[in-house]
Amino acid sequence: xxxxxxxxxxxxxxxxxxxxxxxxxxxxxxxxxxxxxxxxxxxxxxxxxxxxxxxxxxxxxxxxxxxxxxxxxxxxxxxxxxxxxxxxxxxxxxxxxxxxxxxxxxxxxxxxxxxxxxxxxxxxxxxxxxxxxxxxxxxxxxxxxxxxxxxxxxxxxxxxxxxxxxxxxxxxxxxxx
Ligand SMILES: Cc1cc2nc3c(=O)[nH]c(=O)nc-3n(C[C@H](O)[C@H](O)[C@H](O)COP(=O)(O)OP(=O)(O)OC[C@H]3O[C@@H](n4cnc5c(N)ncnc54)[C@H](O)[C@@H]3O)c2cc1C
Numbered sequence: 001x002x003x004x005x006x007x008x009x010x011x012x013x014x015x016x017x018x019x020x021x022x023x024x025x026x027x028x029x030x031x032x033x034x035x036x037x038x039x040x041x042x043x044x045x046x047x048x049x050x051x052x053x054x055x056x057x058x059x060x061x062x063x064x065x066x067x068x069x070x071x072x073x074x075x076x077x078x079x080x081x082x083x084x085x086x087x088x089x090x091x092x093x094x095x096x097x098x099x100x101x102x103x104x105x106x107x108x109x110x111x112x113x114x115x116x117x118x119x120x121x122x123x124x125x126x127x128x129x130x131x132x133x134x135x136x137x138x139x140x141x142x143x144x145x146x147x148x149x150x151x152x153x154x155x156x157x158x159x160x161x162x163x164x165x166x167x168x169x170x171x172x173x174x175x176x177x
Contacts (some may be wrong), residue, residue, distance in 0.1 A: 007062050007084070008042055014054040029069070029085050036077035040067065040085045042052025047091045049166070055172050059084050059174025066170065070110060072140030074145055088140050095119045101177035104163055162173060 008021040018121060020026075021042035030039045033069050041064055044055045046077040059066045063068070079085070094145030095116060097106040098176035100123050113134040130149030131137050137147060139158075 001042075001063060002064060005023050007058065007064065011042070011044060011055060011084075012062070012070060014053045014058060015044055015046065018043075018045040019049070020045070029087070030080060032069075032072035032077065034075050034077040034080065035135045036080050038077075038082055040081065040083055040148050043085045043087060045087045049092075049168075052086060052092075055084060055086055056168050058091065060170055068140065068144070069105050070141030070144070071112065071133065071136040072141075073133040073137055074141065078144065079141075084087045089138055093138070096132075097127070098123065103112040104120055107139055109138060109143075111135050111139050113139065115144065127161065130155060131156045131158075 004021060008019060011019045013083050017177050018156065019042065024152070026039045029043050030049045036131045041149055044051065046052045046055065056066055065081065065083035066086055067079060068082050068088065069079040069088055088108070090110065090112040092108040093110035093112065094108050095105060095111060098120055099105065103125070107121065113127060113131060116139065120126070127134050128151070129142065131142060131147040132149060143162060145155050146159045
């Protein structure tokens, strides 16, 4: 039996964003757009990548899984599980850089697709894969699902447009150098 209070206490010490282990939050995050319902261990809402790394390190230390979540619109239960859910949609949702000449941008994973397109529209640009949930689907979730849309023959799927990712691997969390 894991000591969930100890996990929450350790996360609260190390994470600047929100740590929610109360029953209300756990119920809120126990569903997504699928038919499944599983209560998570707790929820972390990271403010920055340091929080993500800290959450992974704490999860590793206590031997519990983590589960990233964007808009929670995946249909097969991908974002529900008995894990520490990391919700990227609240704070890690910014456009960091747009390079119009080279046609790329750098964004945080919780950015909603329509918000990215609203940001670049004035420059005549569009992030193509037109997932029908584009008003809430996040780029991180689109990458996780390799989302596509009605015009994917023209635009391609999400992974056709991913140039580079910054990732934290749980197997490397806690190591330096
Ligand atoms: C009515 C409806 C219509 C839909 N239409 C389409 C469609 O046209 N095309 C289509 O492809 N899909 C469609 N979907 C499925 C879904 O909406 C899309 O795949 C969407 O892009 C998922 O984005 P999300 O932010 O909600 O991801 P989530 O559901 O939050 O997550 C999806 C996956 O990505 C992972 N993930 C999320 N963020 C991260 C992160 N930062 N790091 C690592 N992994 C992460 C999650 O763990 C999960 O495995 C539809 C769903 C519904 C309910």
